[in-house]
Amino acid sequence: MQVIEIASPGGPEQLRLVTRPVPQPGEGEVLIRVAAAGVNRPDVVQRQGHYPPPPGASDLPGMEVAGTIVALGPKVSGLTVGTEVTALLAGGGYAEYALAAAPLSLPIPAGLSLVEAAALPETYFTVWTNLFERGGCKSGDDVLIHGGTSGIGTTAIQLAHAWGARVFATAGTHAKARFCEEIGAVRGIDYRTEDFVEIVKLGTDGKGADVILDMVAGPYVQRNIEAAALEGRIVVIAVQGGARAEIKMNTLMIKRLTLTGSTLRPRTVAQKAAVAEGVRRNIWPLLASKRVRPIIHATFPLAQAAEAHRLMESSSHIGKIMLTM
Ligand SMILES: NC(=O)c1ccc[n+]([C@@H]2O[C@H](COP(=O)([O-])OP(=O)(O)OC[C@H]3O[C@@H](n4cnc5c(N)ncnc54)[C@H](OP(=O)(O)O)[C@@H]3O)[C@@H](O)[C@H]2O)c1
Numbered sequence: 001m002q003v004i005e006i007a008s009p010g011g012p013e014q015l016r017l018v019t020r021p022v023p024q025p026g027e028g029e030v031l032i033r034v035a036a037a038g039v040n041r042p043d044v045v046q047r048q049g050h051y052p053p054p055p056g057a058s059d060l061p062g063m064e065v066a067g068t069i070v071a072l073g074p075k076v077s078g079l080t081v082g083t084e085v086t087a088l089l090a091g092g093g094y095a096e097y098a099l100a101a102a103p104l105s106l107p108i109p110a111g112l113s114l115v116e117a118a119a120l121p122e123t124y125f126t127v128w129t130n131l132f133e134r135g136g137c138k139s140g141d142d143v144l145i146h147g148g149t150s151g152i153g154t155t156a157i158q159l160a161h162a163w164g165a166r167v168f169a170t171a172g173t174h175a176k177a178r179f180c181e182e183i184g185a186v187r188g189i190d191y192r193t194e195d196f197v198e199i200v201k202l203g204t205d206g207k208g209a210d211v212i213l214d215m216v217a218g219p220y221v222q223r224n225i226e227a228a229a230l231e232g233r234i235v236v237i238a239v240q241g242g243a244r245a246e247i248k249m250n251t252l253m254i255k256r257l258t259l260t261g262s263t264l265r266p267r268t269v270a271q272k273a274a275v276a277e278g279v280r281r282n283i284w285p286l287l288a289s290k291r292v293r294p295i296i297h298a299t300f301p302l303a304q305a306a307e308a309h310r311l312m313e314s315s316s317h318i319g320k321i322m323l324t325m
Pocket residue numbers: 039040041042122126146147148149150151152153170171172173176191215216236237238239240241262263264265312315316319
C-alpha cells in the first residue's frame with residue numbers, strides 16, 4: 001500500500017510517499033480501506049518531532065479516516081466486512097489501509113460523504129470530551145472558544161450553539177471572526193485587534209464565560225481566568241502560546257473556577273470507547289439532522305500531504321484539511 005511516512009523530524013518536505021505492507025488486524029481491530037483521512041494540527045507537531053505516537057501506535061501520521069472495512073481481527077463483533085465506517089486512530093491514517101479499534105469505528109452519519117465523515121472523529125471526540133464532559137457545557141451557558149476557525153473551533157462553535165449555549169469565539173482576522181458568527185457564534189473576536197476579556201464581559205453583562213475551551217494557554221491562561229464567570233470551567237487542549245503561565249490564584253479561588261485540560265490520543269481504547277459512545281449518542285443525531293456539519297476547507301490527494309501541511313501551517317484555512325486516497 002502507499003503511505004505517507006515522516007522521513008525524519010522537520011518541515012513538510014519530510015513527508016514522503018512510500019510503499020509498505022498492508023497491516024493485518026489484531027484482536028479487536030478492523031482493517032479499513034481508506035477513502036479519506038483528516039489532517040490535524042497534532043500531525044504537524046508529530047512531523048516536527050514534538051509529539052511522538054503513543055506506545056504500540058503506527059509511526060505514520062493520521063488520527064482519523066473513513067472508508068470500508070475489508071477484514072476483521074479476532075474477537076470483533078457488531079461490525080462486518082463491506083461496512084463503511086469513520087474511525088479514530090492513534091496513528092496510521094495517511095495510508096491506503098489503516099487499522100482501527102472496533103469500538104472506535106463508527107457508522108457514517110446519514111447524508112455525509114466519506115470525505116466529510118473522515119473529518120469527524122478527531123475534532124468531534126475532542127470537543128465532546130473537553131467542552132461537554134470536562135467543561136460541562138450546557139444549554140444557556142456563555143461559552144468562549146479560542147481558535148474559532150480551526151478544525152476544533154468550527155466543531156466547538158456549532159456544537160455549543162446547537163446545545164443552546166451563547167458562543168464567543170476568537171480568530172486571527174476580522175473575516176475569520178465574521179465566519180465564526182456565520183456558524184453560530186453571537187460574537188466573533190479578532191484577537192489581534194480586540195480584547196476578548198473585555199468583549200466577553202460586555203457581552204455577558206459583566207458575568208463572564210461559564211466555559212472556556214482554550215488551545216493557546218501561555219498568556220491566555222490568566223486572561224481566561226479574568227474572562228470566566230463564577231464557577232466557570234476553563235479547559236486547556238493545547239499550548240500553542242506556551243506551556244507555562246503565571247496566574248493569580250486568588251482570582252481562581254474567589255471565582256471558584258475549575259482549570260482543567262486533557263489530551264485524547266494517549267487514552268486507552270476503553271477510555272476512548274466511552275467517548276465514542278457519548279459522541280454516537282449525542283452528536284451523530286445532530287449531524288444526521290444537519291444541525292451541525294463538518295466544514296472542509298481543502299482536499300488534497302495523499303501524495304500531496306506536504307502541501308496539506310503547508311496550508312495548515314499558513315493558518316489561512318477555515319475548518320478541516322483532508323487527504324483522499
Ligand atoms: N487535547 C487534545 O486532545 C487535542 C486534540 C486535537 C487537537 N488539539 C489541539 O487543538 C488545536 C486545534 O487543532 P486543529 O487540528 O483544529 O488545528 P488548526 O485548524 O491548525 O487550528 C489552530 C488554531 O489555533 C488558533 N490560534 C493560534 N494562536 C491563537 C491565539 N493567540 N488566539 C486564538 N487562536 C489562536 C489559530 O487561529 P488563527 O489561524 O485565526 O490565528 C487556528 O485556528 C491544536 O493546537 C491541536 O494541537 C488538541
